[in-house]
Amino acid sequence: MEERKGFGSNFGFLMAAVGSAVGLGNIWGFPNKMGANGGFTFLVIYLILAACCGIIVMVGELALGRKTGRGAVGAYRVLSKKFKWLGWLGILSAFLILFFYCALGGYCIKYVVLNVGDLFGAGFGSNGLNGAEVFGAFMGNQMEAVIYGLIFVLLTMIIVMGGIGGGIEKVCSVGMPALFVILLICIVRACTLPGAVDGLKYMFVPGWALENGVIKEAPDFLTVLSTAGGQMFFSLSLGMGAMITYGSYLHKKENIEKNALLIVIMDTLVALMAGLCVIPGRFALDPTGSLGGPSLLFVTMQNVFHKMPLGALFGILFYLLVVFAAISSSISLLEVIVAHFCDKARDAGKGDKRKTYSLIAAVFVGLGCILICLDSLGGAGISPFNILGIEKDVNGNLPMWCDCWLDFFDCISEGILMPLGALLMCLCIGWELGPKMVDDECCLEGQSFKMKGFFNICVKFITPLCMLLVLYGQIREFFF
Numbered sequence: 101m102e103e104r105k106g107f108g109s110n111f112g113f114l115m116a117a118v119g120s121a122v123g124l125g126n127i128w129g130f131p132n133k134m135g136a137n138g139g140f141t142f143l144v145i146y147l148i149l150a151a152c153c154g155i156i157v158m159v160g161e162l163a164l165g166r167k168t169g170r171g172a173v174g175a176y177r178v179l180s181k182k183f184k185w186l187g188w189l190g191i192l193s194a195f196l197i198l199f200f201y202c203a204l205g206g207y208c209i210k211y212v213v214l215n216v217g218d219l220f221g222a223g224f225g226s227n228g229l230n231g232a233e234v235f236g237a238f239m240g241n242q243m244e245a246v247i248y249g250l251i252f253v254l255l256t257m258i259i260v261m262g263g264i265g266g267g268i269e270k271v272c273s274v275g276m277p278a279l280f281v282i283l284l285i286c287i288v289r290a291c292t293l294p295g296a297v298d299g300l301k302y303m304f305v306p307g308w309a310l311e312n313g314v315i316k317e318a319p320d321f322l323t324v325l326s327t328a329g330g331q332m333f334f335s336l337s338l339g340m341g342a343m344i345t346y347g348s349y350l351h352k353k354e355n356i357e358k359n360a361l362l363i364v365i366m367d368t369l370v371a372l373m374a375g376l377c378v379i380p381g382r383f384a385l386d387p388t389g390s391l392g393g394p395s396l397l398f399v400t401m402q403n404v405f406h407k408m409p410l411g412a413l414f415g416i417l418f419y420l421l422v423v424f425a426a427i428s429s430s431i432s433l434l435e436v437i438v439a440h441f442c443d444k445a446r447d448a449g450k451g452d453k454r455k456t457y458s459l460i461a462a463v464f465v466g467l468g469c470i471l472i473c474l475d476s477l478g479g480a481g482i483s484p485f486n487i488l489g490i491e492k493d494v495n496g497n498l499p500m501w502c503d504c505w506l507d508f509f510d511c512i513s514e515g516i517l518m519p520l521g522a523l524l525m526c527l528c529i530g531w532e533l534g535p536k537m538v539d540d541e542c543c544l545e546g547q548s549f550k551m552k553g554f555f556n557i558c559v560k561f562i563t564p565l566c567m568l569l570v571l572y573g574q575i576r577e578f579f580f
């Protein structure tokens with residue numbers, strides 16, 4: 101039987117896993133949610149949740165994967181009677197997230213090209229136009245959005261075709277350190293702008309956003325808790341099998357506990373650093389601009405670069421950074437799907453057929469990506485609310501799940517499937533298999549599992565309870 105090839109080094113594994121975690125969620129989700137939900141207080145709650153849910157689920161997923169040496173579907177099928185099917189939930193989430201991730205990754209490539217145009221005055225840039233005009237023109241040209249989206253799908257597919265050691269590990273080992281350096285450059289630039297200090301206050305000072313009219317109402321505690329929990333889940337790539345899949349390629353001699361801790365710490369660090377890069381720029385140069393979501397990236401930030409000396413150059417660096425972040429996440433998403441089918445083919449003695457399965461999966465992802473691009477973030481009259489005939493309320497608002505296809509796929513995956521997946525994983529490990537299975541896997545080849553006692557209590561009681569709260573909070577926010 102053909103050998104199942106894994107990561108060549110622990111560094112390579114770590115960069116790939118951090119690459120999966122670090123993504124659009126860090127850049128447009130975390131800083132804004134932190135500012136709008138109590139600044140430093142939010143950070144403390146986030147860190148507590150990361151410790152008693154994030155690290156727990158991370159260790160659990162890595163252990164499930166490594167113990168079985170199988171992707172998400174195979175891991176649950178081998179180990180569990182009650183949750184045999186749970187891996188399929190992960191494959192579904194992976195497709196839904198990929199649909200919008202690739203569309204947005206494509207937009208980022210377009211913005212790199214635009215800023216290159218500006219730098220060289222080549223005429224295909226955005227000089228003279230404000231961010232809203234640039235983005236409006238791009239959104240009005242759906243074919244262009246489709247092409248960029250498909251370029252992103254193609255890049256993702258090519259890397260995954262290269263395999264774990266040959267594709268994913270190589271790209272992330274170079275891309276992640278590069279991302280870090282670019283991020284540092286952008287932070288220095290943003291924080292030295294006059295007026296940048298308001299951005300820091302927005303992010304860190306509790307209550308500042310409310311006192312200064314950036315938000316209208318103080319969020320209640322449950323909202324803060326579930327916003328922090330939901331953000332943490334998505335941000336750490338948990339609850340959908342990505343870490344099971346990467347864990348399955350990790351060498352038995354490596355320490356699961358240490359790696360899990362490092363992934364969580366680095367993802368949180370990059371989220372904070374991304375905040376130091378985008379939020380001060382917004383407060384300094386585009387004081388009424390959007391603080392989160394796609395319009396932060398594609399309208400506010402473009403305004404910031406327009407107004408900045410040498411803005412095109414920083415624009416190129418910044419959007420390149422976002423492309424790196426997005427692609428290292430999208431390859432982990434595609435790998436969740438591809439790994440399963442490769443495992444199956446290999447077990448049947450047919451070789452792993454990685455290239456074929458990567459291609460087939462990419463075709464389906466491409467179709468979803470095309471839908472998102474044609475929809476133009478809800479501007480083209482083909483969104484779920486158009487199709488279902490759902491009316492706007494008196495303020496012109498819609499429930500988030502139906503306002504555009506991007507939000508529809510996001511609400512189902514991030515809102516329901518991921519917290520549900522994590523909840524069921526805890527039940528599976530805590531109550532069906534028993535936490536000892538994780539302990540055994542963490543203690544191979546002379547390693548130790550120092551937080552064993554903490555892990556056992558969390559995985560049985562605390563983490564599932566938090567997951568229920570997050571699930572409730574997100575359903576309330578996204579669907580009503």
Ligand code: PHE
Binds near residue numbers: 126
């Ligand atoms: N963690 C990524 C982000 O923050 C998103 C992601 C989710 C990637 C699930 C892979 C799996 O953007």
Ligand code: NA
Binds near residue numbers: 120123125336367
């Ligand atoms: Na993240």
